Amino acid sequence: MASAAPKVPPLPLVRFLTRVRDGLAALQRRMVPGHIALLELSTVGYLTQAACAAAELGIADALAEGPRQPADLARAIGVNEDALRRLMRLLISGGVFTQRRDGAYQQTGISEGLRSDAAVSLRDLFRLLGSDLHRKHWTTLPESVRRGRSLWPETEGMEFFEYAEQHPEAGELFDRAMTSVGSLATEPIQAAYDFGRYGSIVDIGGGRGSLLLDILRRHPSMRGTVFDLPRVVESLPEQLLGPGLTGRLTFESGSFFDSVPKGGDAYLLKHIIHDWNDEDAERILRTVRTAMESEARLLIIDVVMPENQRPHPGKVIDLEMLVQTPGGRERTQTEFGNLLSRAGFVLTRVVPTVAHVSVIEAHPSW
CATH class of the missing domain: 1.10.10.10 (Winged helix-like DNA-binding domain superfamily/Winged helix DNA-binding domain)
Structure with a gap:
């Protein structure tokens, strides 16, 4: 028998305890x-x-x-x-x-x-954070602040995502680390947002499809598609397809700058938009919009930056984006709304979770 899903504490309680902890640290x-x-x-x-x-x-x-x-x-x-x-x-x-x-x-x-083998393992995340490559690029933070961008082109001769393509070992570690980080938020996301109203979900840049797999297991009539780069997708069918998923889970490869699969009821972008500057993020969103029917919904799962001075994990992740990515950044709700509007969407609502991320729901504006 499968073990019961861990109970997610109420969001108001988590927020209260977080403020108490942060307040005591500030007092100290x-x-x-x-x-x-x-x-x-x-x-x-x-x-x-x-x-x-x-x-x-x-x-x-x-x-x-x-x-x-x-x-x-x-x-x-x-x-x-x-x-x-x-x-x-x-x-x-x-x-x-x-x-x-x-x-x-x-x-x-x-x-x-x-x-x-932990249910939520962060071993690969800590291996990434302790790697020579990661430490090397964080030493460029002062110069990144001076220039307002990542120094990957100068230090490695290419941007990070191209480097990950050309260096499979580094790319594999990064993919596993991001999967482990994503697993932290799976239960909070499921507790906060009802995915059951959709018949099919397309997971754009879905990596190993951990969130989509969890959604499909909870909703036996739902279908899903993992869409990512060829190097990511090519080995997934033999790893992921199993009892209850064959015939419901499909895999497609390509670039989300060019095209994405059509026909989904919902399009999921988890930890994708924050990797890119506004121009490239808008290009991705426009590509997704082109594939969507008017009744479909866009679901962005990312940090929504608070507009206050209190501690928040997003403030650390935002600097990671500055150092490591070609223009990536974390955004406030207002910034998400403006970005979505330019790409042909209307921001419907932002659903917070007890994790560091929120579910940003939008629908096509045309």
């Missing part, structure tokens, strides 16, 4: 001298890199079956025992792992997410 920073608060801020990146190392070394996978003594764990993952102890000391102090009284290392609820 105000209660110490500014240079001390700044020094504490500098250490956050070190803990992140330690977690990235743990992901790359497979520490959480090695602890999946139970606690292990340091020497045993070091042998299992092929590392120096003394260096492992030093790495784990920082990770334990940050709550990522724990250590029993007998000295054995043990998983926590946090480290479970670094396991390859």
Whole structure:
């Protein structure tokens, strides 16, 4: 029997608790001298890199079956025992792992997410964040701010997406990392938005189709199409087609700048529009509009940037877009509305979720 879907907490409760947490953090920073608060801020990146190392070394996978003594764990993952102890000391102090009284290392609820086989695994995301390539490009942030754009053409001779095409290993890691990030929002999205009113959904730039697969499994009469680049789509049928999906799930390849499949009741764009500047985003949306019937709906799943000064994950992701993409950015509701209007749509509503994303619904204006 399949396990029950995790319960999603009410959005007002999540917002309240988030504000309390952020308020306490801000109060703590105000209660110490500014240079001390700044020094504490500098250490956050070190803990992140330690977690990235743990992901790359497979520490959480090695602890999946139970606690292990340091020497045993070091042998299992092929590392120096003394260096492992030093790495784990920082990770334990940050709550990522724990250590029993007998000295054995043990998983926590946090480290479970670094396991390859976790229900929601972030191992590939942390491997990406800790990679030489990702760190290299974040060192260009000051110059990206000066110029207002990514420096990929100067550093690699091409834009990021072209690089991912030409370097399959990097592209594969990126695809897996984005799938893992997307899985965080799947249940919140399903809880917030009713996909059951559509007979068919076309997932544009759908990657491995994780959200679409989840939607189809919950709605047995629905049909779906995953549309993405040939390198992404070519191996998907043998990976994804299984009981209950054969005949309901199809795959098409191409570029969303040229054309997309016709005939869908809804067109899904998850984490696509934020990768592009306004001109290219409008081109993508116009291509989708051309394929849509007047009754069809456009569903953009992306961050909707708050118009306030409080902490929000989108503010981090927005800088990632600046550093890594050819003009990508996160947008406010007003900016989405203007973009959609220029592309031939009317913004119907924005449905927030308890995750960092919202569902932006629009219908054709002509």
